[in-house]
Amino acid sequence: MINTTDILNANILIVDDQQANIDLLEQMLTEAGYSNFTSTTDPFAVCALHSEHHFDLLLLDLQMPGMDGFQVMEALQQLEIDSYVPILVITAQPGHKLRALASGAKDFVSKPFDLVELKTRIHNMLEVRLLYKQLEQHNQILEQMVQERTAELRESEARFRCLAELSSDWYWEQDAVGNYTRTHGAVLEMLGIPAEDAPDDAVLSQKNESELVILRANIAARRPFLDLLFRRQSVDGEYQYFQVSGEPVFDASGRFTGYRGIGRNVTECMGAASIRRCELKPV
Structure with a gap:
């Protein structure tokens, strides 16, 4: 949350070609407790100042010679420093309100302004601006966390793939109805089955009936x-x-979604006379 100290420490720029107006605004800000503000009578300097300092609020006069406030807002929009340019327009021309808001201003105060109203609008705009910045920072942190987590998952997947390759001849996955959705390793080559002719159950096909009964029982029980x-x-x-x-x-x-596992070719470990378990050599 944004507290009062955050708001009073916000970075403010006053832009007005009349020094008397700047003096009045600076006095008002000082009395309200603001301590971090600067000013300029040169509208051509606004973009450079904002690029350097990234102000939290710009108090902008519209009627200025050489470059009016509308042109200043247009130039600020082209900077693309931030998608939210915090501009509070102060002008003696109430008829400019809609044009100013359409040009990028976020709020509007007419001259001669009421000090209480101006203080309230400044406070509210700064609160919104600081909340916006806080949200941006939070999103950046979340994005960084996602990137780090994605990198960790990729590393974990690489380790798992390496482990599977070292500890087995192939890795496999099945969907809920028993179709093979992924195989990794040279299982088809070991079985002597051309890839284009391989059925979904090629890996476990042609088992004897007793083996098939055991397998079906395990799968049916989700064991x-x-x-x-x-x-x-x-x-x-x-x-x-x-x-x-x-x-x-x-x-x-x-919800059950399928099976996954590994397999090994243990032909060399088996005797020709009978089927038996063999102790696999460590990789």
């Missing part, structure tokens, strides 16, 4: 399974042996 061993006959008639592990995946509401 994880570890080192499920199955046998598959390759195109040349040789048997290949695989170990597959998987776990169910649920979304934030607890």
Whole structure:
């Protein structure tokens, strides 16, 4: 939240070609407790001053020789320093109100102005301006946090991919109905299946019925399974042996969305006579 001290310390610029008007405004600001303000009688200097100091409020006179307040506002808009240019117009021409607001002014006070009204408008505009800046800073912090979190997730994904590659021959994911949605690794090459001919269930196809019953029971119960061993006959008639592990995946509401897991080719570890578990060598 914005407190009174923040408002009284805000950076204010007074722009008026008449020094007497500037003196009056400076006196009013001082009496109200403002301490951080500057002034200029040269409208051509406004853009350079605002670029350097990024004022929280500009008190701008419209009727000035050489470059009037409308031209000053147009020049400020072209700077694109900020999407919110905080301008309070002070003029003796009430008929200029709509044009001033259309040109970028955020509020309007007619001369001769009432000091109480002017103080109130200055206070309100500064409060809005400082809240706007606070929101911008908050958004920048959030954006930085998102970028950092995204980088962390990418790094974590890279570590996971590396780990999966080191600890298994392939990584796989299935949707809720059992279709493979992602595979990573040379599983099709190991199975001797051309990629263009590979069915969705190529990885776990041609298992014997007992293995299939175990797998279906685990999936139906949404249970994880570890080192499920199955046998598959390759195109040349040789048997290949695989170990597959998987776990169910649920979304934030607890709805089942599929399975994911890893697999290894353990043919070299298996004896020709029977199917048995083997102790995998560490990578």
